[in-house]
Amino acid sequence: MSKTDKDYKTIDAVIVGAGFAGIYMLYKLRQQGLEARVIEAGSGVGGTWYWNRYPGARCDIPSMQYSYQFSEDLQQEWDWSEKYATQGEILTYAEHVVDRFGLRDGMTFNSKVIACHYLSGEDQWQVKTDQGEQIKTRFVIMATGCLSKPNYPSIQGLREASVPVYHTGQWPHEGVDFTNMRVGVIGTGSSAIQSTPLIAKQAKALTVFQRTPNYSIPAYNEPLDPDYVSQLKSRYAEYRQENWTRGFGADFDENDQSAFEVSDDQRRSAYEARWAKGGLAFLAAYNDLVFDMKANDTAREFFKEKITARVDNPALAEKLVPTTPIGCKRLCVDTDYYEIYNKDHVSLVDLNEEPIGCIDGDAIMVGAIRHEVDAIVLATGFDAMTGAVMNIDIIGESGLSLEDKWAEGPKAYLGLATAGFPNLFLVTGPGSPSVLSNMLPSIEQHVEWISDCIEYMNRNQYRAINPETRAEDAWVEHVNEVAQTSVYPGCNSWYLGANVEGKSRVFMPYLGVPPYIEKCEEVVAAGYEGFQLMGTS
Ligand code: FAD
Numbered sequence: 001m002s003k004t005d006k007d008y009k010t011i012d013a014v015i016v017g018a019g020f021a022g023i024y025m026l027y028k029l030r031q032q033g034l035e036a037r038v039i040e041a042g043s044g045v046g047g048t049w050y051w052n053r054y055p056g057a058r059c060d061i062p063s064m065q066y067s068y069q070f071s072e073d074l075q076q077e078w079d080w081s082e083k084y085a086t087q088g089e090i091l092t093y094a095e096h097v098v099d100r101f102g103l104r105d106g107m108t109f110n111s112k113v114i115a116c117h118y119l120s121g122e123d124q125w126q127v128k129t130d131q132g133e134q135i136k137t138r139f140v141i142m143a144t145g146c147l148s149k150p151n152y153p154s155i156q157g158l159r160e161a162s163v164p165v166y167h168t169g170q171w172p173h174e175g176v177d178f179t180n181m182r183v184g185v186i187g188t189g190s191s192a193i194q195s196t197p198l199i200a201k202q203a204k205a206l207t208v209f210q211r212t213p214n215y216s217i218p219a220y221n222e223p224l225d226p227d228y229v230s231q232l233k234s235r236y237a238e239y240r241q242e243n244w245t246r247g248f249g250a251d252f253d254e255n256d257q258s259a260f261e262v263s264d265d266q267r268r269s270a271y272e273a274r275w276a277k278g279g280l281a282f283l284a285a286y287n288d289l290v291f292d293m294k295a296n297d298t299a300r301e302f303f304k305e306k307i308t309a310r311v312d313n314p315a316l317a318e319k320l321v322p323t324t325p326i327g328c329k330r331l332c333v334d335t336d337y338y339e340i341y342n343k344d345h346v347s348l349v350d351l352n353e354e355p356i357g358c359i360d361g362d363a364i365m366v367g368a369i370r371h372e373v374d375a376i377v378l379a380t381g382f383d384a385m386t387g388a389v390m391n392i393d394i395i396g397e398s399g400l401s402l403e404d405k406w407a408e409g410p411k412a413y414l415g416l417a418t419a420g421f422p423n424l425f426l427v428t429g430p431g432s433p434s435v436l437s438n439m440l441p442s443i444e445q446h447v448e449w450i451s452d453c454i455e456y457m458n459r460n461q462y463r464a465i466n467p468e469t470r471a472e473d474a475w476v477e478h479v480n481e482v483a484q485t486s487v488y489p490g491c492n493s494w495y496l497g498a499n500v501e502g503k504s505r506v507f508m509p510y511l512g513v514p515p516y517i518e519k520c521e522e523v524v525a526a527g528y529e530g531f532q533l534m535g536t537s
Pocket residue numbers: 016017018019020021022039040041042046047048049050052057058059060061066111112113114143144145146147148191388389391392427428437438439440443
């Protein structure tokens with residue numbers, strides 16, 4: 001039961017964020033009879049799918065996999081309409097889950113957690129919100145999302161622009177009508193690649209400002225075949241179980257051969273077959289595509305051909321072909337992206353030739369050229385993995401601030417907790433597979449690990465848990481060692497924090513779902529090895 005301690009309400013757990021992680025965390029803690037509350041900055045649930053309402057937003061992992069598996073009834077009842085569901089359908093699903101499991105009354109919306117301070121003497125966290133609320137809680141769970149803090153580029157004059165500026169990650173709920181407008185889109189990552197084909201349909205003129213081209217493969221999205229759905233649902237639990245053994249925790253039809261175990265013709269046929277199916281599964285064509293640069297080059301050459309074939313103007317096509325390793329920035333999945341450049345009213349500005357100088361009223365200035373627009377779209381991504389957590393003033397034991405601790409890069413044991421911050425958990429934190437996996441299962445695995453840990457602590461009367469620095473350091477080193485065996489650190493990606501000015505460059509996600517799960521299970525089996533558990537004093 002909650003009680004009032006002077007100005008503070010005291011509860012068992014505060015969960016920050018009402019995306020898929022926060023929703024499931026609340027469900028799990030309530031099952032243990034704990035009083036937990038979700039605090040969410042937005043006015044509704046859904047996280048990513050609440051905020052990213054730009055035209056064309058949808059998932060790129062098939063929806064039959066990008067969905068919860070914790071409830072067999074839920075996964076049997078719910079029907080996705082398309083292979084890759086739209087933002088709207090995914091948001092409806094999140095709302096359905098919240099109502100189906102009666103979770104809404106445990107959530108506070110329009111409230112941002114601004115501070116979490118640990119009171120060592122009391123083994124409590126003191127949580128403050130921007131609404132003036134103060135809560136004391138034993139556990140804090142950061143379900144704040146890996147891609148939730150929008151990255152606003154520091155372009156001079158942007159704040160003073162005389163035309164509307166929209167960020168894809170904070171899109172207006174009422175939508176934006178670009179009819180008869182001249183639109184400038186800055187960025188060519190997944191958000192731009194999904195939105196520009198639809199913006200191009202409405203706008204009078206579309207100018208895309210590209211700093212680095214990205215690889216994109218067609219989605220070939222389609223309505224789901226009822227026979228396929230019923231066949232998969234007849235063995236849904238088993239299918240989900242199989243996916244835990246796969247590198248990215250998703251069914252990408254992984255081939256366990258090297259790209260060089262086959263002849264050039266066979267490899268070409270395999271690439272053609274993967275291309276014809278579309279989607280992220282391309283990268284699973286061979287087991288060394290993201291580990292061996294020579295293997296990667298074979299895929300790069302293939303993509304180069306495919307991109308070039310989709311763009312009529314050869315000089316323009318050349319600008320759209322990346323030179324970075326394929327996969328080192330997240331592969332994009334598109335519907336008619338490259339084809340927009342064949343339209344007379346769409347143009348590309350290559351910022352490698354000259355960067356954006358400033359925004360001057362209604363013009364994006366590149367060198368001496370004024371690109372006059374009626375609206376600017378920032379498809380400039382996120383301060384990924386650490387941005388949302390670091391946005392909160394977090395002070396742990398002995399006055400240690402998380403900002404100071406992570407100044408040279410994030411350090412977290414298994415991406416679940418960070419030394420010096422007892423009873424504070426991270427869902428899909430840095431050092432876990434997170435963004436290098438199908439994120440919904442990864443979220444579920446983390447939520448279950450955390451709720452099992454809390455249940456264990458209560459059963460055994462432990463008051464606090466804290467990672468040991470030694471274990472944490474060893475894990476961070478291991479994450480980096482594994483990353484170095486791959487092509488992932490090979491370009492300026494958000495995986496490395498390279499997209500945010502002044503952010504330290506450290507490869508943040510862990511590559512490999514199966515070894516990660518194994519490690520998490522081993523740690524528990526050994527009595528939470530690498531964690532310090534503090535008993536009742
Ligand atoms: P989020 O959904 O990001 O939710 C975090 C919530 O925390 C947000 O609502 C935020 O407002 C809130 N919050 C943050 N800080 C505070 C604070 N201080 N106080 C209060 N509230 C706070 N992953 C895939 O695996 N497959 C996909 O196909 C896929 N598609 C994506 C498409 C887009 C456009 C984007 C941006 C991401 C996509 N992702 C995808 C990644 C996606 O973020 C995750 O799959 C998942 O939705 C994350 O859920 P979450 O609950 O961890 O975080």
